[in-house]
Amino acid sequence: MSSIKTVAVLGGTGKEGSGLAMRWAAKGYSVIIGSREGEKAVAKAAEMNAALGISTVQGMANPDAARAADVVVLSVPYSAHKSTLEGVKDAVQGKVMIDLTVPLQPPKIRTVHVPEGKAASLESQAFLGESVRVCCAFQNVSAEHLVDPHYEVDCDVLVCGNDAEAKKLVIELVEATGMRGIDAGPLANAVAVESLTPVLLYINKAYATKGSGIRITGIG
Ligand SMILES: NC(=O)c1ccc[n+]([C@@H]2O[C@H](COP(=O)([O-])OP(=O)(O)OC[C@H]3O[C@@H](n4cnc5c(N)ncnc54)[C@H](OP(=O)(O)O)[C@@H]3O)[C@@H](O)[C@H]2O)c1
Numbered sequence: 374m375s376s377i378k379t380v381a382v383l384g385g386t387g388k389e390g391s392g393l394a395m396r397w398a399a400k401g402y403s404v405i406i407g408s409r410e411g412e413k414a415v416a417k418a419a420e421m422n423a424a425l426g427i428s429t430v431q432g433m434a435n436p437d438a439a440r441a442a443d444v445v446v447l448s449v450p451y452s453a454h455k456s457t458l459e460g461v462k463d464a465v466q467g468k469v470m471i472d473l474t475v476p477l478q479p480p481k482i483r484t485v486h487v488p489e490g491k492a493a494s495l496e497s498q499a500f501l502g503e504s505v506r507v508c509c510a511f512q513n514v515s516a517e518h519l520v521d522p523h524y525e526v527d528c529d530v531l532v533c534g535n536d537a538e539a540k541k542l543v544i545e546l547v548e549a550t551g552m553r554g555i556d557a558g559p560l561a562n563a564v565a566v567e568s569l570t571p572v573l574l575y576i577n578k579a580y581a582t583k584g585s586g587i588r589i590t591g592i593g
Pocket of ligand 1: 384385386387388389390407408409410413414448449450451452453456473474475476477511512513514515516517552570
């Protein structure tokens, strides 16, 4: 039996966050969409409920969404990362956070950019403090087909974090999306995971696709 009661997706109005939220809601998790604007979140939640034929998805302003959840997913562009964290710092204390932000530096989104704190999720951990158990996951999953819960996304999801129990919860949420979650070590390894995304964006362009992903072989 899962110990996860409610998942809030901050920036869940966007491409990646709404796709993951749809999949968790379809699997019966209690999901809250977060946004800078409460009304925008409520509208997105209503859209998801209608698409899934349910009424459990809620919409709230980001701080309220974070406060009401036990797992908080951060899904905003890197340019909005710091300001979003500032707005929810108090609300996320003591919780598990999944940071899927990729520190892209437009317009050069197909070239690896290592930020000042080495990785967006390491910056989150440093800013939020040790009581928040930050994990990184989903950076290498294209939003292209996520929103259709019946579409089988062909990739693995690397999960990094410093707390074994938190990583277990995150891997449970990964598996609920239909993908395979892989323990990829401590949060320091997020540097490599986040850096893979610009590589995949390059591959997408070179091979005229939108959905390249990664697979780990040799582990059965
Ligand atoms: N798209 C993909 O295929 C993909 C794949 C892997 C990882 N990622 C990563 O996942 C994260 C989200 O990607 P996305 O494609 O979902 O992004 P997005 O759709 O452009 O934005 C997500 C949400 O972030 C909020 N936001 C946008 N600009 C903002 C700003 N200037 N200040 C504060 N909030 C802002 C918006 O929510 P509100 O307006 O409702 O507040 C928006 O709906 C990014 O870090 C991205 O690199 C994306």
